[in-house]
Amino acid sequence: MTTDPPVLGLVAGDGLYPEYIVRGARRRTPELRIVAVGFKGETNPAVIPLCDVYKEFSVGQLSKPFSFLKKNGVQNVIMAGGINPKNILSLRPDLRALSVLMRMPEKNADSLLGAVITEAEKEGFTILPAFTYMEEHMPQPGHIAGPRPTPEQWEDAVFGMQMAKEITRLHIGQSVIVHHGTVVAVEAIEGTNNCIRRGGELGNGKPATLAKVARLGHDMRFDIPTIGPVTIQTCAECGIRQIALEAGKTILLERDRVEQLCKKHKISLHALQLPEQDGPSPSDRPA
Known part of the structure; x- marks a missing residue:
């Protein structure tokens, strides 16, 4: 009887960091299936061929990325890489993200990302430490x-x-x-x-x-x-x-x-x- 390979979700921003996460994960767990969410104009293209499944969304969307990760059997997720500040200031939120923003008294990067994690946890995702697979680089x-x-x-x-x-x-x-x-x-x-x-x-x-x-x-x-x-x-x-x-x-x-x-x-x-x-x-x- 065969079992499905373990699955890791990756929310990939810009820079080399997401690529390092993928390579570190592959070294530690070669059979790992990596499902990645990227962002238009942000995600480093080099990470795309390293993932088993990849789909791109607009900065500010929550509902569609959550559905995509769920559809691909993701439970554990790592968030890696940044987003251009100009895109954070000009993001076009979907209805769920808009609802989150309206409930937030402060809208700095810390509170925004924390709110995203809270919404992800409501969907049953576990957000792993961003240094997972990266300990040797600290x-x-x-x-x-x-x-x-x-x-x-x-x-x-x-x-x-x-x-x-x-x-x-x-x-x-x-x-x-x-x-x-x-x-x-x-x-x-x-x-x-x-x-x-x-x-x-x-x-x-x-x-x-x-x-x-x-x-x-x-x-x-x-x-x-x-x-x-x-x-x-x-x-x-x-x-x-x-x-x-x-x-x-x-x-x-x-x-x-x-x-x-x-x-x-x-x-x-x-x-x-x-x-x-x-x-x-x-x-x-x-x-």
């Missing part, structure tokens, strides 16, 4: 690439992480650009790369630090902080010479390429634990 505390930070850079890294954590409390963003103890730019809906560009412009090319963290009480089922080669290249172009990530809560994509770029552009990249966890490890602090 750096632990310590130096990752590029030159070791100077004591001055270390101070900016710790300061930047604290400031970034504070803006997450206000549901503004996850990243800040700092220079010598001054916050130069704060990420909002424009995204990390545009925040980096603005920070570089305001800093007049002075070497600065990018600090990127997860939100306070972050729901790890969605919107986990992610960086990759594009982030490093943008930093290089804008005068960012240090990147501090929150250890254990950030996805690092294409690590080999990231290490090459950090070495080439002399960008210090390291992961820190915040004081709310256990505090930065003394062994990581520059002498």
Whole structure:
């Protein structure tokens, strides 16, 4: 007697992240059947041939994607990849999504995605952590690439992480650009790369630090902080010479390429634990 293969649902946004999820899932469970939902003008086309079933919808639809996943036997779902902020602001919701929006007092990215998960759970779906199959890509505390930070850079890294954590409390963003103890730019809906560009412009090319963290009480089922080669290249172009990530809560994509770029552009990249966890490890602090 044969049994049906296990099924995984994937809600795929832009970037490399969804592709990493699929490849990681295939390595761990080769017989896994992957059913993916994509979004017009958003989903990375590279992920489509890697899935067993794929269908595209408009940003703002809920009813049709839910029906599609149910029809294909999906119960467990992973949400991976981002959506262009302009599309979030101009989305055309279906009746179900409109009903959800009308009940929401705040409409930031955190509350929107949380509301989508609530609706999915009502349909019987289980939303898995967004780091499922990605544990090996989440750096632990310590130096990752590029030159070791100077004591001055270390101070900016710790300061930047604290400031970034504070803006997450206000549901503004996850990243800040700092220079010598001054916050130069704060990420909002424009995204990390545009925040980096603005920070570089305001800093007049002075070497600065990018600090990127997860939100306070972050729901790890969605919107986990992610960086990759594009982030490093943008930093290089804008005068960012240090990147501090929150250890254990950030996805690092294409690590080999990231290490090459950090070495080439002399960008210090390291992961820190915040004081709310256990505090930065003394062994990581520059002498």
